[in-house]
Amino acid sequence: MIRLAILASGGGSNADAILRYFSGHPQIQIVLIACNREAAIVYQVAEYHCVESIQLSRERFQAGDGYLPVFQDKQVSGLILAGFLWKIPSVLIEAFPDRILNIHPALLPKFGGQGMYGLRVHEAVLAAHETESGITIHRVDEHYDNGDVVFQAHCPVNPHDTPNSLAQRVLQLEHQHYPPTIENYFTQQTNSELTLN
Numbered sequence: 305m306i307r308l309a310i311l312a313s314g315g316g317s318n319a320d321a322i323l324r325y326f327s328g329h330p331q332i333q334i335v336l337i338a339c340n341r342e343a344a345i346v347y348q349v350a351e352y353h354c355v356e357s358i359q360l361s362r363e364r365f366q367a368g369d370g371y372l373p374v375f376q377d378k379q380v381s382g383l384i385l386a387g388f389l390w391k392i393p394s395v396l397i398e399a400f401p402d403r404i405l406n407i408h409p410a411l412l413p414k415f416g417g418q419g420m421y422g423l424r425v426h427e428a429v430l431a432a433h434e435t436e437s438g439i440t441i442h443r444v445d446e447h448y449d450n451g452d453v454v455f456q457a458h459c460p461v462n463p464h465d466t467p468n469s470l471a472q473r474v475l476q477l478e479h480q481h482y483p484p485t486i487e488n489y490f491t492q493q494t495n496s497e498l499t500l501n
């Protein structure tokens with residue numbers, strides 16, 4: 305079994321889509337949900353799917369051990385960022401080389417970087433009069449929204465779109481494509497590549 309952890313910051317709709325997709329999956333199991341906020345909906349999502357959840361403290365995550373011992377204890381071999389807004393510390397990048405994926409609600413390299421999350425991304429897409437937007441699933445490195453692109457899907461931007469209506473269209477694409485992309489990405493790496501460093 306390939307054991308993965310989800311890191312989320314609140315809404316939890318991608319976490320829910322991922323947990324549904326991998327329920328009873330023969331090769332991949334989501335074993336932990338880690339969230340950086342108190343009282344976020346994603347804790348209820350974890351409970352619904354009977355998956356353990358933890359709250360991350362900023363100090364330990366960013367300036368301490370990055371919770372690596374917790375991930376190691378649960379034999380986690382990859383991290384899935386699903387609406388997670390903190391930067392990933394180098395202790396985790398080094399422990400999980402090429403095994404951390406993120407989803408961004410736009411077509412990177414445009415409309416990414418620090419502070420570009422949630423509705424701000426869609427506001428920027430509309431302000432730039434783009435005719436299409438979409439999603440980017442990419443490997444995570446030390447910089448925001450910077451690693452190699454693994455998958456992109458496109459959708460139109462309609463003339464009367466608001467940031468909210470565009471967000472809804474993009475979120476549907478996320479739910480549709482993130483789980484199978486995670487599946488392909490992690491099952492195509494051999495088991496030996498997935499052992500912990």
Ligand code: GAR
Nearest residue numbers: 315316317318387407408409421422
């Ligand atoms: C998603 O649209 C995700 O792409 C975005 O936050 C939302 C989380 O929704 N992430 C970013 O903007 C990261 N830069 P969710 O909590 O319902 O899955």
